[in-house]
Amino acid sequence: MMKCAKNDQDRQSSVLRMVWSALVVGGTVAASPALAGGASENLLLIVDPTNPDAMYIANHYRTVRGVPDRNILYLRPEAASYADFVDGNQPAVLGTLTNRVIDDHIDYILVGASDSFYISATGYISDGCAAVRRFALPSNYMLSFMSDEVLGGLSSTHRNEYFGNNGDALAFSSAQGWYNGIPDGSSSARRYFLGTQLGYLGELGNTVDEVINMIDYSAAADGTFPDGTFYFMETTDPLRSGPRDNQFDAVVQAIIDLGGKAEHLCCSVLPGGRHDILGCMTGAAGPNIDGTDMTIQPGAFCDHLTSYAGNFSTASQTKMSRWIANGASGSHGEVEEPCNYSGKFPHARMHLYYFKGLTLGESVFRSLRYVPFQGLVLGDPLTRPFAHIPAVTVDDAPIGPVSGDITLTPEATTTHPSALIAAFDLYIDGVKWETVPPNDVFHLDTTRFGDGFHAMRVVASDDSDQKTPGAWDGTIEINNVGRSASLEITPTTGDLATAFQCTLDGTAGDVIEARVLHNGRVVATTTGLGQQATMYGLSTGAGTVALRTEILYADGMQVTSDVVTLTIDNVAGTPVATDPIAYGYSTSILVDSPLVLELPAAFDDAADPLTYTIIDQPIQAVLQPAAATDPYRVLVPNGDAVGSDSLTFQATSSSGQSQVVSVNISYDQWQFGKLHLDVTPLFAGQDGTFTVTSGYPNEKTYLAYSLKGEGRTYVRQLNATLDLRKPSQAGDVQYTDADGFVEWVLHIPNIKTPKLAWFQAAQRSATSNVAFAQIN
Structure with a gap:
């Protein structure tokens, strides 16, 4: 041990919550404390997909800790x-x-x-x-x-x-x-x-x-x-x-x-x-x-x-x-x-x-x-032997299929001698959906999800310095349009070389594809219903493995099955010298930032790593350099990407090659999330109109204003930085329509004029321009 010498950003809000001050226009929204502390919904697990032992350990950690599928990323670290x-x-x-x-x-x-x-x-x-x-x-x-x-x-x-x-x-x-x-x-x-x-x-x-x-x-x-x-x-x-x-x-x-x-x-x-x-x-x-x-x-x-x-x-x-x-x-x-x-x-x-x-x-x-x-x-960073973990219940959680609007009533208790429950968060499929204070209910519009089964988690956090969270986990089955999906797999046990036959089925319709998902990533696909796809234990890694079917329909709905569980031993087994099987699939890109795209391929020999060759590059994006054995690529979209794109790839082993398959990419969502706010001339004592276009469709949208001018205020609940100083909420929260449009008509108080005001609209991870107005 060497002895050392003796001399040994952006502006955010100073609290982890959305705060709107009640000033002039419209009403207010209750402030909700941020839920921090340590729970698996707050953790991203990075898994090396080229290492079977790493995949086995990740499957075990996911099972023991309840890590949401969407919080697992297969990437060489x-x-x-x-x-x-x-x-x-x-x-x-x-x-x-x-x-x-x-x-x-x-x-x-x-x-x-x-x-x-x-x-x-x-x-x-x-x-x-x-x-x-x-x-x-x-x-x-x-x-x-x-x-x-x-x-x-x-x-x-x-x-x-x-x-x-x-x-x-x-x-x-x-x-x-x-x-x-x-x-x-x-x-x-x-x-x-x-x-x-x-x-x-x-x-x-x-x-x-x-x-x-x-x-x-x-x-x-x-x-x-x-x-x-x-x-x-x-x-x-x-x-x-x-x-x-x-x-x-x-x-x-x-x-x-x-x-x-x-x-x-x-x-x-x-x-x-x-x-x-x-x-x-x-x-x-x-x-x-x-x-x-x-x-x-x-x-x-x-x-x-x-x-x-x-x-x-x-x-x-x-x-x-x-x-x-x-x-x-x-x-x-x-x-x-x-x-x-x-x-x-x-x-x-x-x-x-x-x-x-x-x-x-x-x-x-x-x-x-x-x-x-x-x-x-x-x-294990989540270990907390000395935490007073809240006990959470949702007594009115549905036990059968639901449709339309539903409410959920969370309750929680804590053994902490001086803390109270501060707030509840609702997560659907790993996405934070709503935050409510104690003695309130969640309001869930199930039409915003595809039919089928969805993971549901309610997290309660206390008001101590540790903000200790506790969770209730359940599954919600949604049936708004009468669609369903199913997955059957045989056998249900095996090792890394075992071939598992997956039968993907569901409600008939205009189906684009059906795929088998493991920890949120595609591992096998079919082009229709009632068809079979083969995967091996190597496809998922060993351990307790949770899989589901997801059916993609032409109208955009994704319908998911309930979970099917396999038990796979972490041993190589006896591989058969067969050609690898590559699977194409479709995906939508929500924002213009890099992301990891899996390259699904099934093979049974852990001692013979597959290599992945990109045959056709995407036109509206570039792929980062990667090792030939990496079963993924990092896609970097062009800033002006729009519509459809694709790449093709092939998997190769010492025994043969797979067919060439396509990953079809949609950038259609990019027309959304680029909010634009227009404000009509404003007059004291009269109504004013505030119009948002190009928002994310069917999404909660907030209208904020400031009488102090522009600034920077981070709003964790939205994961967005408002370009306003000391913002307040104007009007009620509204949903955009299918085209990303929403409008507020608000009464301007009869105040002393002229008065300057700055307005901005916001959705999750998206903000509009700042619209300046003088109230006359």
Whole structure:
């Protein structure tokens, strides 16, 4: 361990909610607190589709944690360099979040189990002690909102603005700017993702079974308030223990004052003979984690401050993976020589934040004084053993098919001694649909969804600093036009080489295609109903695998079946030398940003990776460079793309080639979401007309105004930045029609004139021009 030297954006609203002030025009809308904290609807899981073990672990994590399908992205997580990451992975992830309409609530980016643990990043970060040449793999995603600053050059001691300067355990939000440890709307504030990694599977890392076990005991620990002790070990190694020793006593006392147990032990590396370890913080190069008589409790976070705990390129020093192998839910280590800056390692307050109810991911990031360029966090970031998790019910949830408008009545309770339930969020198929306060109901217009089965989640959040969420999960079956879909698969068990025959059927009509979906991506298709498609265990990866049929009709409706579950063993099986089968499909692009397009192909031999060849390039977009074995491409649409487009591809193995198939792309939605607001001349005491065109069709639309002029106010509920200063709502929320049109006729109060006003319309992730008007 090298000793370090001693010298160690856009304007957003300062609260995570929509706030409209009641000023002159129209009415008001109740303010709703943002739901932050740690739950799987706030997490994006990135899965390497070229690694069967990574896919197996991802399937298990999805099952255990209830990760929504739309929150799983199949993308090779690493890149050749940081510059390549910024040009490739970063826009692909951000654009896919936007296209999936989940960018308003993703706080965590969890890199799945991987054979990689860093990305080369030479020349960006200055350090007076040792050159910075690597970024920890998940840290690249954490930096997504500040990549321009990184490319321009920063210090290795660049401050993490979420770092807590005191014991306040504040829930994290990626949509919120942070400055000096608190939410802030100034230009000095910074946004982040919580970037962590589920596991490292390479040499000196963890085995597949160790990662699977970690997932199980981490989730099981949530909300259990386990009995045990946090151990803070002061060792005789001044370079590795010294940077944190002076933090221990205050944190030990703070935990004890809250009713917990903590000890500051001197002159030992590990708490040998202790079998109640809720956390361990030590400093040593080679702690004998495997050979010490001790028991780490489920949910524990443990780390040892040293140079190479997270550097799996060298056998020197004990690796952080040993903590995971011995029962910890998370650990932290450096991927190269960091020097012993205390700010590069978790502060002792990490365990205080954890004990107060933050998630593991929140607690670690809040305890890092410096941006963790080199700091790798392994484990399950959602682990929260000390959280008072609300119990949520929806007693009037439908148990049969529904149509038209329905209401849902959420209720929740919490065991938190001083917190109340603050708000409820409704998610349909992973998209946040509505937020209501306690004692209110959700109003759901089911005609806005296709017939069939849809995942429904209600999340309650309390009003504590931790904003702890709890969830109720269910399924809603919609039947407005009498359509249905079904999926039958035989067999229902197998291994990676097993051929699964999928029969896709449904209501007759003008069908474009039927497809089998796994975790939101297409894995097989047919051109009609009652037809079969073949997939193999390799298509989905092993584990408990949830699949459904989706039928695309010519009128645009997508009808989904109920879930069919397979059990697939993570063994290669006995492959048969057959040609691969490629599947074409259709997709619609919602916004003009990059996104990941899967290239579905079925094959049975894990030892013979397929290669994917693009035969015909899209005309109105470009494809980012990709490895030949990547079963996807990142599509970058032209800014003026319109109408239809396509690409064709072919899959090849050593035994043969697939047919050439087409991915048909529609940009038709692009005519929408580019709102234009027109305002008629306004006169006091008379009606004025406000017209919006080119909005998203059938979408909630808000009209805002300001008497203060233009500015910038971020509205998390809409994931949009209004170009108004201190905006207020004008009139009621309205829905656009099928052409994206909506109009308000509002009475202008009889006020003193002339009066200046600024107006703007907004939908989710979209805003109009600002219309200036003088009221005469």
